[in-house]
Amino acid sequence: MNSETLNTLDSYSKNKYKYGFVTEIDNEKPKKGLNEETIKFISLKKNEPEWMLDWRLKAYSKWKKMKEPKWANLNFPDIDYQAIYYYSAPKGFEKKPKDLSEVDPKLIETYNKLGIPLEEQKVLAGVAVDVVFDSVSVATTYKGQLEKLGIIFCSIGEAIQKHPDLIKKYLGSVIPPGDHSFSALNSAVFTDGSFVYIPEGVKCPMELSTYFRINAENTGQFERTLIIADKGSYVSYLEGCTAPKRDDNQLHAANVELIALEDAEIKYSTVQNWYPGDEDGKGGIYNFVTKRGLCAGKNSKISWTQVETGSAITWKYPSCILKGDNSIGEFYSVAITNNFQQADTGTKMTHIGKNTKSKIISKGISLGKSQNTYRGEVSFLRKAEKARNYTQCDSLLVGNQCGAHTVPYIDSKNNTAIIEHEASTSKINEDQLYYCRQRGLSHEEAVSLIVNGFCKQVLQELPMEFAVEAQKLVSISLEGSVG
């Protein structure tokens, strides 16, 4: 290793998880642990109507009877659900601030560190942000303009108050609370998240975005996002995640439901950069996320794009149910694991309607001592005539102590449907590396360049704001393990 590489490595090792700061704000929490009291406390704090509490309690009673799904290729100690705070809100947040000047300056500072364009000049960049700080939505910018178009973009708590009809109709319709234990848990204790409704024929003029951040210690974050795109509408939604550095493991079990009606299109992009734990595998977020989209109407389209670089454990399968005829589902994913991270991620495409199409592009990169698994299911049901799927999942291994695994499930019950699947696993091509080095790039830079090229198919699907951040993240995630 030459001195240049050593220098780069040095600078990288100093440049660790830069979002690992803690904002010191008083938090208001119920007692630790999960029981009916906690759920009632949450419901009360959020000033929820009776039917919502019932819904939560029903989910809780289901959860009590369920076991965690164990089929994933993950290894972690049992989660003690009674050692977690299920609600955490900065004090004095029962009443929402009306504009940014009323928000605690410390909070604003936090968001500035995260680089969220909350301030006025950044709003000009055209991003409307619904910021979730721990469990309460802090401020929603750009609301006025959206309201004019009839778009509803608010926290889910607000939506329960103001739009109970939509919530009653759609909440839990794609992910039933009893689907599996994490969805039941989320349904029982979800605190906040976003709600989006795009009315008929409206193309949302800007990208909507939420930035989640787990701040308080020992809190689980259980957000619930519900996006409904009515006939002929279009929306692009961004989600970004970071968390402070702590030695304990924190739990994050989110549920995201998307519903696309006739001719509607939803594009959902995630950059997940939760704290992955340190070099020895201590700490980090347990990320158990259920994301599911329903293409309910004809010609509808749902597209998931994700860049997963963080979390000690990732358990995440954004999936599409292609129910409407001619509907389209897409899944683009980059998952990078380093040190002791474990990721079991992929997708599920269920083809029900005629002429439905789906496309899966998954890129996994494992470094250090990490384990990276792609797990995906593509199924064609009896009536999915002329359905079509193309799947490509590639894995890249850097170092000989990590693992890359591919576990696809392919099920076809229709003889006019065509399914193609291909996957490959290899290490970084020596010739490519040699070529880059010859042109004067350092080893680190060369690896970073090749990895970015390897992921390009996915990164180019991201909206502009995210693409740059994602590229940087990819480089940062490679730090210290190359050379």
Next chain:
Amino acid sequence: MNIQDNFIKNKKNIFFSENKYIQNHREKLINIFENDRFDKKNNESLKNINLKHFIDFKYKYLISEETSVINSNQENSYSIVSVNGQCSSFKDDKIEITKILDEDYNDFIKNDTIDKNDHFVNLNSLFLNSGFKIIIKKNNNIKIKISNIITDDDLTIFQKNNYICEEGSSLNLIEEYENKNNSTLNILNVIRLEKNSKLNHFLIQDNSSNHNLIVTSHSSCKKDSTYTQKVYNFSEGYVRNFHYSELIETNSEADLQGIFFLKDNNTSNNKTFVKHSAEDCKSNQVYKGILNDRAKATYFSNTYVDQLAQKTEGYQLSKGILLSDNASYFSKPELKIFADDVKCSHGSTIGPIDENAIFYLRSRGMSKNAATKILISSFINEELSSIDNEQMSEMIQKKLVRYLSKVK
């Protein structure tokens, strides 16, 4: 009758029931059955299977009056007729055939490649009632053809065969399963390839619709050895082909291939598993299936690359053609890789016959039926043309023609 009662009642007919160690192992197996209760949800190997048939079976085994025949017709060429899983002993300077012994069974218990919850293998260990062991002696080049004959109806045969290819030997093994009676044959082949040995293994399966066949094999390859397996499944009854291969020393190769032709209500479950434990090894897993009527098939393929197994090349390919609305195919091509200097890939396709190709042939004046048949034949042509044994090639062609005659 449940498994435990069955076992207790028929203990005296089962091999090695005197051996304490084996007895202990069997008790553990019974416990597995008791606890698991054939839980389909968590056991992929049970997908699409009518379990009742295999749990509540009536144990019946008899040693037939017909005796097995071993002929050495040409030089280095043997043909064996095994009757109800039994084969008489034989010995010359090239091969040796004996009964299986306690220690062969013991050796196998220690192997952990095969899933502990593979109930069919467990049933085989529990009710073992027949089997033999063939040793190919050093530096010999041998051809063997084995016909597995089952004499009576309602028999349940649990057979275990051991094959040992000693250093530098080469074996061409053809196994035929052509039975027309209402019996179940559960057979486990344990194959050991010593240094620089080679085994070409052909399995031709063509049973009637009331006959169940469960074939499991486990092969382990030492330095510079090669194991090639080709399965041709034309059976009208249920067939399960689970084949495991372990590459335990450098520069060894495993090639597991199969084609299956299903129709009516038939089901077939297939699995291949290659474990790379040493450097510089190659593996290949290719399965192709044609499914007509209401047929169902599953295919699991798996390449496992140990951390030590650098410079591995492992390929998988699975292709399925669905000829009818009601046929279904499930495939799960899995890669588990713990080493970085590897080239591994898998490909999987399921679909109908290419419409453009049909159109092309029809525009040349062919009927739709003839076009379909030509395209099916070409789909598997690669596998058929690679058979270098003329007699076998002809036989398989005949079976293919028989299958195609039912395709509309």
